Amino acid sequence: MMYIYGGRLPLEEHDANDIIKILVAANELSLQELVNYLQSFLIEKYANWLGQNFNMIYQTLFENDSFLELQKFCTDLISKEPDKIFNSMDFSLISEKILITLIQNDNFQMGEVHVWEHVLKWGHAQNPGIPSDPTNFSKDDFNIL
Numbered sequence: 197m198m199y200i201y202g203g204r205l206p207l208e209e210h211d212a213n214d215i216i217k218i219l220v221a222a223n224e225l226s227l228q229e230l231v232n233y234l235q236s237f238l239i240e241k242y243a244n245w246l247g248q249n250f251n252m253i254y255q256t257l258f259e260n261d262s263f264l265e266l267q268k269f270c271t272d273l274i275s276k277e278p279d280k281i282f283n284s285m286d287f288s289l290i291s292e293k294i295l296i297t298l299i300q301n302d303n304f305q306m307g308e309v310h311v312w313e314h315v316l317k318w319g320h321a322q323n324p325g326i327p328s329d330p331t332n333f334s335k336d337d338f339n340i341l
Contacts, residue, residue: 207234212242212249216256223262235265247273251286254294275303282306282314288321316341 207215215238222230238246246253246269257267274281281287281298290298295318298304299311319341320328326337333341 207237207241212238212245215242216253219263220256220260223260228262231262232265235263239265239269243269246270247277247280248284249286250281250284251290251294255291258294271301271303274298274301275305278304278306278311287314288318290318292322 210218215234219231219234219238222234246266250270250273253266254270257263257270278298295315299315304311316330320326323340326340327333
């Protein structure tokens with residue numbers, strides 16, 4: 197259990213969303229010891245949740261470059277288990293910037309054709325008006341995608 201200024205911070209009583217909010221607040225207040233502790237706690241206790249909510253976690257990492265442990269965790273997850281990210285429920289909500297970062301990862305353990313299929317799926321979710329079958333794409337559809 198983490199003790200702060202004589203009080204307790206019973207993290208087990210909070211869900212992962214709350215802990216992320218505490219992490220961001222601790223970072224804004226430059227409480228580096230707490231930031232480090234919270235990152236470790238999240239990785240240890242909520243690894244599956246982090247993978248399932250990758251978009252939100254990765255977006256938080258993009259906004260805060262202080263979360264080195266979580267960045268390493270996410271980089272490892274991208275490299276070792278890219279399907280977890282591409283098959284997550286919120287994959288289509290990933291920003292273009294994050295998607296580009298994901299597919300540019302040099303240690304990516306997924307075939308290029310499989311990556312392209314997921315990029316098409318993402319692009320179609322962003323632009324539902326284009327045909328779902330790429331063989332029916334017009335030049336404009338390719339440009340939009």
